[in-house]
Structures are given as structure tokens and as C-alpha cells.
Amino acid sequence: MERRSFIKNTGMLAAGWSLASSTAMAALPAPNANKLPKWKGFNLLDFFTPVPAGSNPNKTTEEHFRWMRDWGFDFVRIPIAYPSYLQFDRSRNITPEEIYKIDEAAVDKIDALVAMAHRYNMHVSLNLHRAPGYCINAGFHEPYNLWTDAAAQEAFYFHWNMWAKRYKQVSRKKISFDLVNEPSMRDDMNDQHSPLKAVPGPVYRKVAQAAAAAIRKENPDHLVIADGNNVGNTVITEITDLDIAQSCRGYYPHAISHYKAPWANKDPEHLPDPLWPGQVGNQYLSRDMLETYYKPWIALAANGGGVHCGECGCWNKTPHKVFIDWFGDVLDILSGGNIGFAIWNFIGDFGVLDSRRTDVAYEDWYGHKLDKQFLALLQKH
Template sequence: MITRRDFLKMAGTASVVGALKPDFAFADVMNTFSEVNKLPRWRGFNLLDFFSPVKRGPNDWNASLTTENDFKWMADWGFDFVRIPMAYPSYLQFDPKGDPNKRITKEEVLQFDESAIERVDHLISKANQHGLHVSLNLHRAPGFCINAGFHEPYNLWRDKEAQEALYAHWEMWAKRYKGISSKLLSFDLLNEPCAPVDMNDQHTQKPPVDGAIYRQVAEGCLRVIKEQNQSRLIVADGNGGGSFVVPELTDLPLAQSCRGYYPHYISHYRASWVWKNPDDSPAVEWPGVINGETFNREVLQAFYKPWLDLAKSGVGVHCGECGCYRETPHDVFLRWFEDQLSIFTEHQIGYALWNFRGDFGILDSNRKDVKYKDWYGHQLDEKMLQLLQKY
């Protein structure tokens, strides 16, 4: 395995992906790519290696872990971006030892596991070697996650102790990667902020967190990150589960990240974590009427208008997650997704599909209505790949 010293040395030199300077300035990233959008139109995928709060050991095998071939194929197919959504317990010493109900303590929240963190180093390094920009994201942060399945010891939006723990995590990552160029690595502070809700309540629309509190938390993260590297490119997810522009943050040195899941009727058709009974999911069509509502490209355009206007205003915008669960009829999915991608592309907004291999991906999605191409032992959705390459 590559060592942290080797990783930092490689990432700081031009040999990784060409003549990239480790002091590539934040202002350069934000101002040299498009008159429409101050972020590059990065296109790629989410990688789920550290998505679960259950830590994987160095010898654990899991079909979702990213391989060298994955990175090679992404680059060969023309993509240049990966986002790594992490659950913070995955890189702690905390070990539930097979007990999914074991609760983490406040003390354990700050007990980092160097061996697990080195595996994050390795993943970032491999992505960079293949010319892929990496967005490092806290999908589960101390005191908050939009997903159920893990008990937090406090509430990020209410408890100062939780906020200080979040800052400590970002300070650790900022120190570790302080010499890495923003052209290689950016930080995505917190996945899909929303107000506290009963996570067993299957509402698709999550309420926004108080904007002033979100700003306070974002400023705390900015402080500890910028102390290590003033040029670090930092992204904040949209409020209300990623859906809404955050006006409280627009004067800060932050880009913002939207989501490509609207409407959930299509993107999460028959998804068990959205519908208590998947059979209750209404039939979908695109364009067409779903559950009494009319949906088409014009409706999509109106939904994303605040994000398009944000990009025009000078705040960088990227879509950190998008795609469609495997149960959605493939022809419906492709028509809907092309409308969405065409809107993003017209405004120079990039995207990251959730995921590369798996239920939303271009490989091994297990869709029942797709004629797959065998791709080195994997099932390749050629039509989906061609659509992504078009945009």
C-alpha cells in the first residue's frame, strides 16, 4: 500500500496528472473555467468505499470497493471527477464488532484510526494518478446524517460539542492534505443538510436547517481549513437535503452543490428507503403526469432556476449527486436524465452520478430491462454510458 509520505509527495508534483502546481490558488479554480459557472464542469461518480459507518479492515473484500480498473475506465471514458462520501466512523477506532446497535460515545468520535485514514490516502492518490479530481465529503458528520441506521451522541445543529467535533475532523483532513492542490482535491463540508426529522418517516422532501445555524457551522469549518491552506477549494451542499440554494453562504468563499434527483418519483421509484411499501410508488413517465402532477423539461428548468441563477451570480455550482434507482423503467430514466443533463450542460454545471458500480451506476446496476454488454466480467449499460459521454 502507498504510504502517506509517498501520497503527499506524488500529489504535490507534476507527475500525477500533468503540470499541476500544489499552490494552485482557490481564485484560479473559481475564475478560469467558464463565464457561466465559476467551477469546472467536472463529470464523474460517487465512490462508496467509506460510505458505511461500519469500518472495513484492510483485508476485507466488498464488491463496492473501488478498483484500479474502475479508475482506468472512468478516465478512458472521458470522466475527470470522483466524490468520496464518507461516514466518519469508517475512519475511527470505533468498532461495533458486529453489533449494529452499539452506540458511539462522544470520546470515540475523535479517536482517529491511522490505518483507515491511510486507505483514504490511497484512494485519493489512485484517483489523482488517473487524472481525476477528488471531492472529499463528510456524508455522516458528528451529530448529523440525512440517513438513518446509526445513533449519534449529539445534534450538530444544536450542540456546540458536536460542532467542535466536526471542526476537529476537518482540521485533521486539512492538515493532512495541506500541500495538495485544489486542482486535485476539494472538500465538501457536509452531505445534504436538513432539519432534524424522524428518519423513519419516509418523506422525500427534507426541511431546511436554519440558515443562520448552517452559516455558523460552515464558518467554523472554513476557519480550521483555511488555517492550513488558504487556497483550498471548499463546497457546501444545498439546504433541505441538497435541494435549495443557501443564500446565507453566498458571500463566503464557498461553492455550492445541488442534487439531480428531482422529481423523486422518478429518481427513487420503488426505492425501499423512500417508500414504506414500494408498491405505493406511483407509475412514472417522462414527460408526463405522475401522481396528478405534470412533469417535463420546462418543469425541471424551473426547479433548477435558483441554481442556474446562483452560477450566473458568480458562485460556483456543481451537482454532487444525481441518477436513478434501478427500478425506474430504463427508457423513462434516460429521457428524464437527458433533460436534466442538458440543462446542467447549458449552464456549464458538472455532475457526479450516484454511483459507478451498483444500483444507480453504469456497471452492475441489475436493471431488469437493460440489455447489458459484458465488460471484463461486469454488466455495462452502454446506453447510459453514451448519454453521460454526450454531456
Template sequence: MTRRTFLRNVGLATVAHVVGCTKVIPELAALTANSVNSNTESKSGKNKLPKWKGFNIPDYFQPDPWYEIKHTPEEYFKWVADWGFDFIRMPVAYPTYLNISPKKQFISAEDVYKIDENKVEQIEKTIYLAQKYNLHVSLNLHRAPGYCVSTGYNEPYNLWNDKSAQDAFCHHWSFWAKRFKNISTGKISFDLVNEPCYRENINDTKSKTTAVPGTLYHNVAKAATEAIRKENRNFYVIAEANNGYAAPELADLNIGQSCRGYYPYEISHYKAPWVYPDPAYQPTPLWPGNMGGRYYDRAAMEEYYKPWLNLVKQGVGVHCGECGCWKQTPHDVFLAWFGDVLDILTGNGIGFALWELKGDFGMLNSNRSDVQYENWYGHKLDKKLLKLLQSK
């Protein structure tokens, strides 16, 4: 799998369950007036999250046990900063820092707590390399105890159903928050769990999915947020879209939310083999244009993002944690569409992170057949894409 299984048809689910950590954390004191997550700001429509702009660095994101971690060299972070960006999202599969066999697919409840200091230090090193170049790092659990949107894993429990999974989830976030408790909140934030959804069988991505109830998602996010802010009450905490949709049910938690820049998927994931098993039946991408019996244009895009813009107006911080386009989409169509995506986001104060810096969705070595690349220290640079990103 070149990238994690995409959430095209993922729903979330109906479950009734009260969640929380084993140790109940008291309600947080009111945040200071200048807190990065303060609710004391007027709901003027100004985004409460910074307009971070940058890239995903997926060194540690892959949940598949066969995945070989390749650490991003330091010069990549220097290039990102030199190009004028200020943000790195770092998705992490938690087994990558456990003291277990790297080939172990079936993780036990006991394994989940076996944190390996040496592996943690490798992740820290990558974070500090980014921060060395004044890049804010958003640490995300792409695979969390009891949940992952992707294949290639087997969890001992379900994050949404089982208190033991929720306790482990809080434990991991408490661990990371303690690790960085004395780091400036301008340098690090915590993105709770990648693309939450619900499956009756958490280990089978082909099983039926339904919507996670707002109350359930609220309680899981609240418990983890309290675990994090017990260490530093001013930390940025970000919750991901509920099945791709804005989650107004989380609005009272004093946390941000993360949307995606992949709509419509007929453009962003054209011929992506893990999304469309048979590429022959995909409509040719156009922008604007008719695809799959529906007309897509900027107006349709603006309608799609309305719920996110409404969150901003309500005083909830919003950031686009992933965006971009698979290599098979014609480059001119990609840039025309992506320009509108970024216009809508950044025009409303919402920053973004391209998936990814290097690779088939990226700006370096994207393997597109219709791009005239520039040589960049031995890499192939998509200069048109760089200029588009810099212009926003």
C-alpha cells in the same frame, strides 16, 4: 439499505444557536486573484466551480455498523479516466476511520476523536488511486459528528444544536485539510456534510424535520471552511443544498454549493424500497408525462433548477454532487429524463457525478431487466448510459 435514506420528505429546522470551533480562526486574508474560490471574479454567470464530470465511489459512505467496506479496485479509476471523465466524489462516514469496534452503533463524544491512522491510510490510498489517473476527488462527510441523513447510527450530540459537535466537526475537517495541505487544489476538494437537515431527535430519522435557519447553516459552514482554509486558503470547499434547495445565505462564504439530479423522485426513485414503502401505489414513470396528479416536462425541470442557475449568475460555484436513477425505472424513460437533467446542468456550466459507478444506480452491474448490457472485463456495462454521460 442499498443506498442512504433518501431526502424526499426531509425538512430542516428552526434553531437559534451561535456556532464555531473551540479555537477561533482569524478571518482569512483575501484570496489571490487566481484563487479557485476568489470573489474577485466578475459575476458574469460563468460557473466558478470546474465542470467536473464523473461518479460517486461509496466505499466508505455507509453509516450502518454492519456494513462491510469493499475497496474499489484500481482499474475502475483507469476506466473512468479512459472514458473521458475527471471527477470522483467520495462520501465517507467518519466512524469508518475511528479506532472503535466496527460493530459499534452508539458512539460516545470521546470516540469521535479516536482517529485510526491505519483506517485513514486506507481512505487515502483510494484517494491517491483516483488522483493517479488525474481524477479530481471531492471528499465528503456523509456522516459527520452529530449528523447523518441516514439510519443505522447513534450520535452523542446534534451538529446543529451543540457546540461540542461543531468543534468535533471542525476538528475532522482540520484533520483532512492538514492531510492534503500540500496537494494541488486541482486534485482535491472538501464537501462539508451530506444533505443537511434538522431533527429534534438527531438519531431518529422518523422524527419531525424542519428547516435549518440560514444563519445557523451559515455559521456551521463558515467555521468548517475556516478550519480547512487555515491549512490552504485556496482549497475548494463545497456546501450541500439546504433540504434540497439552493442556499443563497451561504453566498458570502466564498464556497461552492452542491445540488442533486433526482427531480422528480417519481422517476429517479421509482419503487426504491427505502423511499416508497409500498411500491404498488407509485405512478408509472413517464417523461414527459403526468405522474401523481402533476405534469412533469423539461419546462418544469428548468423551473426547478432556476435557483441554482441564479446562484451561478451571482458568482457562486455550483456542482451536482449526485444524480441518477434507481434500477426499476424503465430504461427509455430514465435516459429521456436524464438527458434533460444533464442538458440543463451542463448547458449552464454545471458538472455532475452519477450515483454510482457500480450498482443499482450505476453504469456497471445496475441489475436492470430491460438493458442489453455489454461485457466490460466481466462486468455488465450500460453502454447507452455511458454514451449519454460522455455526450454532455
């Protein structure tokens, strides 16, 4: 198969407005008011687990970036687990003191991925998927809680200042800093399925504002992004007056996006079959519910708040047709609000390559399995 045949079709969907009067037109927000570009691309998972940087066997290569570029993508988000670039005794739980022990050789490996992305004209968003004292996923014992412990917060600011210093001279057009992945307040920070709720607004504001200050100490023009509260779902109203953009999610409803996902469901084998649209359990799932869900995000973007969908997609157990029908609505709504997106991930269970779905007619792509229908949907938006 020739790579050229898959290069993105030129042209954009034009946003049209049918208005009864010039007065009505004046009352509507400008459709392009979103202060973030409509980036689209992928999350790269080279460093998102706590294992030492470089030990993940699934590495992003120059060839992968070439495909992304040729297919019309311009953005990568790099979720990072902070332990991946530290020196400490991994035979036991990390101590608060060890969270400051930066392994320069490990950080250099992350730098190399950033540099490679820049060579292919990708905007890079660095994200702490695991920050000192918080991660949406368990599997590594945190010694404290980011939202309640001052020591965790000071370590958090230290790490962001370190990253900002390394990219002090890099334009905001090329790099941004996404503070912490999918914040929430867990009953037990180290229990994957413990009850969670939104971080109290004033607490989120305090931590985000101080982290942004630590970043902008190195370059006052650095671009800072905060993931939505309550696991990325809700606009952080408490920071809309700050110069901090926000990142939403494209996983709603979880009955579609995380069907049978063991990390997201306590009993993944006993779930109602997903439909789109249709009755799933005690809910009727439809585009209307998506419109309601994204309305606050679209309003934030329309008012110049700066919005991007930093993660989205669907795990591979959802029937492919259901996934495509649902995700087509998600992307259509985001695109209508001039909001870009990043799929989790490029190669793997959520990706356009090697997703391991059992109901897809894959096409061979240089040793990989390409979901051409999924790719075409992404290119359309």
C-alpha cells in the same frame, strides 16, 4: 469488446446565443462564469457506510479508474462515514468522546484511494456523508445533533481540520472538501423517515463558515463546497457572500429518481408508475418543472458562485426509457448552465456498470454489465 470503442467522442456542445442586440447580450451573464470546473464523474462508495474502512467488499480498483479516464471522466466524489475511520467499541452506541479517536490505519486506506484517483488525473471531492451528529440516512446512532449541539459542531470542525491537514500541500485543482451530505433538520436524527425541513439559514452559515475556517487554517487556498440546503435541493442564500461553492442534486422529481426506493419511501410498493413526461399521481412531470427547479442554481453559477451537481442519477426500478428521457433533460439543463455532475454510483444500482436493471440490453465489459446507452448519454454532456 474493445475499450477503445467506448472512449469519449471528442468535441463539446457549443452554447449558442441568439440575441436581438448587443444590449441584450450585455445584459446576460457570461455562460462560463461558474467558478467551478465542469467536472463530470462518479461517487465512489468504498467508505460511505459506518463499517470499518476497508471492509466493504466492493472496492474501487486501478482498472476502474482507467475506464473512467478512458471514457472521458475527470472527477470522483468520495462520500465518507466518519465512524469508518474511528476506533471505538462497535458493540454499543458511540459516545461523543470516541468521535475523536482517529484510526490512522483506516485513514491511510482512504488516502490510498485518493492517491489512486490522482494518478488517473481525477479531481477528488472528499465528503462527510455521515458527519458527527448528522446523516441523511439512519442506521447508526448519533449521540447528538450537528445543527443544535455545540459539541457536535466542535467535533465536525475537528474532523475537517484533520482532513485538511493531511492534504495541506495538495492543490485545489486536485482536491476539494464537501462539508456534509444533503443537510436537513430532522425531528429525530436517528429515524430515517422522521419529518425534515431545511436547516435554518443562519445556523447553516455559522456551521459552514466555521468548518471552512478549520479547513483553511491548514491551507487558505483549500476549496470548500457546501451541499444545498433541504437535502441538497435549495441554494444556501445565506452563504453566497462567502468563499464556499455549492453542490446541487440531480434527483428531482423523486417520483422518477427514487421510484420504489425503500430508504426514500415509506410505502415503496404502492407508488404511481413513473412517466416522463406525463401525469404521475397528482403531478404532471415535464422539462418545464426541471427548468424551474434548476433556475436558482444556474443563476448562482452564472454569477460566479461556483456550482457542481455532486450527486445525481436514478435507482434501478424506474423503467430504463423513462430514466434516460428524464435524465437527458436533467443533464441538458445542467450542461446549459455550465454545471458538471457526479453519478451515484459507478458500479451498482445507479451506475453505468452492474445496475441490475431488468429492461436493459447490457454489453459485457471485463466481467461487468455495461449500460452503453447510459454511458453514451453521460459522454454527450
